[in-house]
Structure formats: C-alpha cells, structure tokens
Amino acid sequence: MRSSKIKVFYTPKQVLKQDAKRNFSKSPMKPKLLLEYLEEKGLIDNFEIVSGFRPFSNNEFMIAHTKDYVNGFFDGAPIARSNSLDWSEQFANSVRYTNASLFEAIRNSLVHPEQVSFSPTSGFHHATPNHGRGFCTFSGQVIASVKLYRTYGSVGAYVDLDGHYGNSIEDARGFAKDLNKAVPVGFNFNPHGYNQQYYNNLMKFLTRKLQPAILAGKIDYVVFCHGADSHEADMLHGQCSTEFWVKCSKFFWSWVKDMDELLGRPLPVSCSLFGGYRQDDYTSVLSLHTTDLVECMRNLLGLEIDYTTEVTELPKYEPPSWSTPYSQSNNNYMSRSYIKPNERPYVPSTDMGVRKQNLNRAEQVMREQREKEAERDRRNEEEFETFYRIRVQRMEGKG
Numbered sequence: 327m328r329s330s331k332i333k334v335f336y337t338p339k340q341v342l343k344q345d346a347k348r349n350f351s352k353s354p355m356k357p358k359l360l361l362e363y364l365e366e367k368g369l370i371d372n373f374e375i376v377s378g379f380r381p382f383s384n385n386e387f388m389i390a391h392t393k394d395y396v397n398g399f400f401d402g403a404p405i406a407r408s409n410s411l412d413w414s415e416q417f418a419n420s421v422r423y424t425n426a427s428l429f430e431a432i433r434n435s436l437v438h439p440e441q442v443s444f445s446p447t448s449g450f451h452h453a454t455p456n457h458g459r460g461f462c463t464f465s466g467q468v469i470a471s472v473k474l475y476r477t478y479g480s481v482g483a484y485v486d487l488d489g490h491y492g493n494s495i496e497d498a499r500g501f502a503k504d505l506n507k508a509v510p511v512g513f514n515f516n517p518h519g520y521n522q523q524y525y526n527n528l529m530k531f532l533t534r535k536l537q538p539a540i541l542a543g544k545i546d547y548v549v550f551c552h553g554a555d556s557h558e559a560d561m562l563h564g565q566c567s568t569e570f571w572v573k574c575s576k577f578f579w580s581w582v583k584d585m586d587e588l589l590g591r592p593l594p595v596s597c598s599l600f601g602g603y604r605q606d607d608y609t610s611v612l613s614l615h616t617t618d619l620v621e622c623m624r625n626l627l628g629l630e631i632d633y634t635t636e637v638t639e640l641p642k643y644e645p646p647s648w649s650t651p652y653s654q655s656n657n658n659y660m661s662r663s664y665i666k667p668n669e670r671p672y673v674p675s676t677d678m679g680v681r682k683q684n685l686n687r688a689e690q691v692m693r694e695q696r697e698k699e700a701e702r703d704r705r706n707e708e709e710f711e712t713f714y715r716i717r718v719q720r721m722e723g724k725g
Contacts (some may be wrong), residue, residue: 373444575618607638657663
C-alpha cells in the first residue's frame with residue numbers, strides 16, 4: 327500500500343541564499359523556487375518534508391572524485407569553477423546538502439518502499455572524477471549508489487530523461503570502486519529521438535529491459551530524473567512537446583504501479599529534478615517539474631489533483647551581429663559569465679528542425695563514444711569470465 331504523501335528531502339541549507347545573477351543556470355536556487363511554487367499552487371500538503379539529514383563530508387565525495395578535485399572545489403581553487411557556476415563558500419556548503427539529499431531520498435525508498443521519495447535537486451549527471459562540467463559539480467548518483475551498495479548490497483537503475491546525455495555514471499566506471507555492481511552497465515538509461523520515438527524508446531527500456539531485471543532480482547531500486555530541458559520550449563535542447571513530455575511521466579508512474587502489482591510489494595522508487603533552463607520564464611521549468619510530481623500522485627498514488635501544465639513558448643530570438651563586440655549585444659539568453667568574451671553563444675532556434683540537427687550532432691558523438699566504451703567493457707568482462715572459468719577447470723583437473 328502506497329503512502330499518500332511524497333517524502334521530500336529538503337533543507338534551506340541546500341539552496342544558494344542569494345540568486346547569483348552571473349549564473350546562467352538557476353539550479354542552485356531551484357529547490358527553494360519549486361517548493362514555493364508548490365505552495366502557491368496549493369499542492370504542498372501532498373508532501374512530507376524531512377530536513378534533518380547531515381551534509382556529505384569530503385571523504386564521501388572522494389567515492390566518485392579525485393582528492394585534488396574535491397579539496398580544490400571546497401577550497402575555492404580555479405577547478406571549483408569547472409562546473410560553469412559562480413563559486414562562494416555558501417554555494418560550496420550547499421552542494422554538500424544537495425548530494426546528501428539525493429542519497430537520503432534513494433535510501434529512504436529502500437527502507438520505506440511504500441513512500442515515493444523525492445530529492446528536489448540537480449547538478450549531478452555531467453560531473454566527472456576530475457572536474458565539474460555543464461552546471462554539475464559532483465556525481466551525486468555515483469556517490470549515492472556506491473554508498474547504498476556497500477551498506478545494503480542494493481543495486482539500482484537510473485531513468486534519466488534530462489535533455490542531455492548523463493555521462494557521470496559512465497565516466498566514473500573506471501574510477502569508482504563497486505560502481506559496476508551498484509549500477510550495472512546498461513542501467514543508466516537515457517532515451518534518444520523526438521516525441522513518439524523518444525516515448526517509444528522509454529517504453530521499450532522499462533518493459534523489455536528494466537522490468538525483467540527487477541523481476542529477476544537483479545535491480546533493487548529505480549531513480550527517475552525527468553529534466554525539464556527535454557521539453558521543446560527549453561533554451562538548451564528539447565526532445566518532446568508538452569504532450570509527449572507528459573506522456574513520459576504518465577507512463578513511468580503507471581509502470582511503477584504495474585510493478586508494484588507484479589512484485590506484490592512497492593517497488594523502491596525515488597525521483598530528482600535535473601535540468602531546465604529558461605531565462606525569460608522560469609515558471610515554465612517549475613511547472614514541468616510539478617507536472618511530473620502530479621502525474622505520480624495521479625497515476626501511482628491514486629489522488630485526484632487539479633493542476634494544468636503551464637509552459638510558454640520559447641520567444642523568437644534574433645542573434646546579434648557577430649561583428650559587434652559580444653559585450654555590447656542584446657543577448658538575453660546567456661549570462662555574461664557563462665559565455666567567455668569573443669565566444670559565439672548558443673542560439674536556441676525556435677525551428678524544431680534546426681534544434682534537432684544541433685542536438686543530434688552534439689549528442690550522437692557522445693552516445694557513440696559511450697556505446698563503444700560499454701561494448702569494450704562487455705567484451706572485457708566476457709573475456710575475463712572465460713579466462714577465469716578455464717583456469718578453474720584446469721585447477722580442478724577438468725580441462
């Protein structure tokens with residue numbers, strides 16, 4: 327029997343106290359902004375907030391990152407800005423809580439599977455062992471999953487519907503001990519395609535790969551990360567119209583309900599926010615995240631919730647003349663600190679065909695690289711297993 331309230335792991339300490347205007351990404355402020363939005367829409371009573379969790383120590387970050395990077399970040403060294411975000415001591419301290427929030431949410435889903443656990447966080451899935459990247463500071467998923475594997479022996483899967491490929495888990499496989507056991511290769515899922523193809527890709531993964539693995543006892547928990555930047559009105563990428571973005575949420579939470587019935591018990595499931603970028607109308611980002619939570623309440627928890635998604639179209643954008651110094655241009659889409667002088671900024675076209683081409687070029691290269699690495703790892707594992715089996719047979723006098 328599912329609890330009717332979503333358990334939220336949130337503390338004001340995980341939020342940047344002042345909105346750093348030099349940051350293009352509002353992720354450091356998003357937890358606070360989202361909870362305020364939920365209260366404004368009369369939905370906050372559907373959540374139970376837990377704030378007493380402890381922050382991560384430097385040693386815990388070293389599960390997924392080098393000592394030099396971890397200490398350099400918290401000391402405010404130049405590497406601390408590799409995440410493309412403005413650094414401050416208070417921001418560095420907030421990161422200790424955002425990563426702890428994700429861990430606590432996933433852990434709670436294992437200890438109390440009847441509760442849907444929610445970490446209102448982002449800024450994880452692009453970080454690498456040596457540095458931050460793409461508004462992401464530390465690999466929160468890697469740290470959480472390895473800690474849970476070492477504590478409970480639990481194995482997890484990530485359904486990452488952010489608009490960008492989540493590389494942090496794959497990049498850490500050769501660095502973080504026990505990661506391949508904690509999140510097996512192939513279970514850090516990122517859909518590809520647009521609209522119907524994207525939706526079909528998600529359905530196939532859930533029903534043909536993840537479901538059999540759960541029923542066979544190979545996967546113990548699932549983390550759902552539905553980034554708002556996979557919506558077509560986002561400034562950075564966009565794979566789905568509102569219709570298909572919402573359909574993905576509905577299908578996932580309905581699938582969880584089906585899994586509960588097949589298992590005869592609640593499937594441990596938690597969710598996080600991940601990306602979402604609108605300089606002109608951040609309410610659109612908050613509304614999409616809220617929509618995902620509402621679909622959880624409707625399709626999994628069986629609650630009747632009155633809410634309508636509010637997403638405005640991406641406004642028309644006229645790129646400045648590149649002969650004009652960038653500092654004098656009227657570019658409202660990217661902050662001055664995010665784009666270095668004399669660099670051409672990303673131009674978010676309102677033409678979906680152009681957006682698809684731009685996204686395909688950038689992400690196909692990354693996907694091909696990850697697929698090659700995964701295939702290489704698979705072959706290495708098969709070769710090792712064959713070698714080990716032959717060696718054991720010889721030792722036993724059978725070969």
